[in-house]
Structure formats: C-alpha cells, structure tokens
Amino acid sequence: MALKWEDVPLASSNTTLLCDTNTGHPRLLVPASRRKQVFDIVHGPSHPSGCTTAPLMTNKFVWHGINKDVRQWARSCIPARWISHFRVPDSITTDRGPAFLSELWVSLARLMGTTVHSTMAYNPAANGMVERVHRSLKAALMARCTNERTTTYSPPALHSCAYVFIRVDASRLPLTKPYRGPHRVIRRAAKAYLLDIHGREDWITIDRLEPTNAGSGAAQETHRANLRCRFHPTPTVLQEQGPTPTASASA
Structure with missing residues (x-):
C-alpha cells in the first residue's frame, strides 16, 4: 500500500508533523530514536501479545518495518511473557518481610485482583513449597561455587x-x-x-x-x-551480719 505524506499542523501551535494520510486519518512517522519509547507507551499498560500490539501501533504510527519491530519487542518483554503464559495469580503467599507488607505491594495486588496471604511469624513451614525451592537453589549455588577458594581468618x-x-x-x-x-x-x-x-x-x-x-x-x-x-562462676552468697559470737570462759 502506497503512503501519502502530508505535513499535518498541530492544533495548539504552528508546528507541523509528517504523517501518512492514506488510511483516512493521520499516522505519525516516528523517528528511529523514539520508536521503542512509543512502543512502551502503547504496550506497557496491559502487555498484550505482538499480534494485538501491532494493529494498535499501525493505527496511529508508521515507519519502515513497524510490524517486525513491534512483534520482536513484544516477544522480548518479560512481563508480557509471564502474564501471557501464567496469567495473573489468584493468590500470593509471602513471609512478613517489609517489602511484602508495604502499601505499594498491597495496592499492586489489589489492582491485579490478587489476594495476598502472609505466613505466621517464625514459621517457615507455612510456606513450605517456596522454602523447599530455596533449599534446592542454595544447593545449586553452592555446587557452582565449589571451585572458588575462600579465605578464612585465623588468629x-x-x-x-x-x-x-x-x-x-x-x-x-x-x-x-x-x-x-x-x-x-x-x-x-x-x-x-x-x-x-x-x-x-x-x-x-x-x-x-x-x-x-x-x-x-x-x-x-x-x-x-x-x-x-x-x-561456671561461683555464686556469691550474702549472709546477714549478726553479733560476733564470743567464746565463753570455762568455769
């Protein structure tokens, strides 16, 4: 499809923007230095897939290879991959660390519709599945670090x-x-x-x-x-002082 370029003036100033008007409404030509930023603005709020993000982008913006760039950026987006594969969790169980008790964490969970559960204090068994994964992870890290020499202080x-x-x-x-x-x-x-x-x-x-x-x-x-x-210090026994006994004279 051929592109029709026109300088479209902005309503609030005398500045004009180069746009494609072949589709009936202007599509802004985005320079290479701003393309990823525009993608993050459109893709960031809900992290849709590349097939969904591409029509949203091409409806308002245009550049050479826009569909290829959008799909590649969407595939490399970590939050989009997590949500698209596993969806938003229904509930999250955490310990009582300050990060998980903060108002930011609670507000984020409320925004996603996720219920947050906190374990009892000093009871790691309440979140046994995570603790078991931590155990395996620590063992794997220790196995990877066996070749590294450590220095031990000795008097x-x-x-x-x-x-x-x-x-x-x-x-x-x-x-x-x-x-x-x-x-x-x-x-x-x-x-x-x-x-x-x-x-x-x-x-x-x-x-x-x-x-x-x-x-x-x-x-x-x-x-x-x-x-x-x-x-094992010897305990000190305090005795009440009384009159000093005197030896009685023998008759």
Whole structure:
C-alpha cells in the first residue's frame, strides 16, 4: 500500500508533523530514536501479545518495518511473557518481610485482583513449597561455587601456640561452655590441626580452633581452672551480719 505524506499542523501551535494520510486519518512517522519509547507507551499498560500490539501501533504510527519491530519487542518483554503464559495469580503467599507488607505491594495486588496471604511469624513451614525451592537453589549455588577458594581468618597466635580450644558446634544447653580444651597440637596443616584429645589423635579444622597460651603440666591445669571460673562462676552468697559470737570462759 502506497503512503501519502502530508505535513499535518498541530492544533495548539504552528508546528507541523509528517504523517501518512492514506488510511483516512493521520499516522505519525516516528523517528528511529523514539520508536521503542512509543512502543512502551502503547504496550506497557496491559502487555498484550505482538499480534494485538501491532494493529494498535499501525493505527496511529508508521515507519519502515513497524510490524517486525513491534512483534520482536513484544516477544522480548518479560512481563508480557509471564502474564501471557501464567496469567495473573489468584493468590500470593509471602513471609512478613517489609517489602511484602508495604502499601505499594498491597495496592499492586489489589489492582491485579490478587489476594495476598502472609505466613505466621517464625514459621517457615507455612510456606513450605517456596522454602523447599530455596533449599534446592542454595544447593545449586553452592555446587557452582565449589571451585572458588575462600579465605578464612585465623588468629596469628593459632599458628604458634602449643594448646588450642575446640569450638563446640553441636547443640548446647544454656550456660555451657562454647569451647572445650585446651588440647595439645601435634601437627599443623594448611586447613586442619592434628590434636591430642584425651589420648586420642584427631584432625580438626582450623575454623573451629582458638589459640591459648596454656602450656603443659601446671600451666595447663591453671588454664583449665580459669576456664571453669569463666564459664561456671561461683555464686556469691550474702549472709546477714549478726553479733560476733564470743567464746565463753570455762568455769
């Protein structure tokens, strides 16, 4: 179809716009730098498919290859692909994060006609499906990052001390010691130490070790006593002061 170009004046000013009038109403010729912007204005509110967006665009605008550009942009639009495949959700279940409790999120859900449900506080099982996906996602990320070397901080005294403490990573009762030891260092490696643990030799990663200045013999026993006082302080009992008893003279 041949195009008929005319300069169409604007009603509010003396400016004219180059338009195609072959269809009976003017269609604006859009320069290349503004075409994507015009597409976003027309396509953005409801994200229709490319076949639906193309007639909306060609009814008011024109340029060479407009149908091809519109269909390509519509296919690459992420919100349009999501809504066209899965539709708007009927309900959404979220945790109680600030982003999901904000007025913006509630207003957006109300605009889409979606019901928002919040889980109970500190109860991740209420949204178990999402938590299970998060578990698989974290495992996949950890598997991808296994080749990356990480740097672990260790106290400088750890490389020269004769005795070390071992952090207790198991579940502990309240007011129990977070470390056990001290244990004698037999051999050192880059990431683990061979320790003498009550007569048994075992390799322990340095991430769980803390240095101590305790030596052998009496120094070690003193350090153990200090640890007992540190983690199990002796309670102080206050007694009422009374008259000082005096020894009675023997008859």
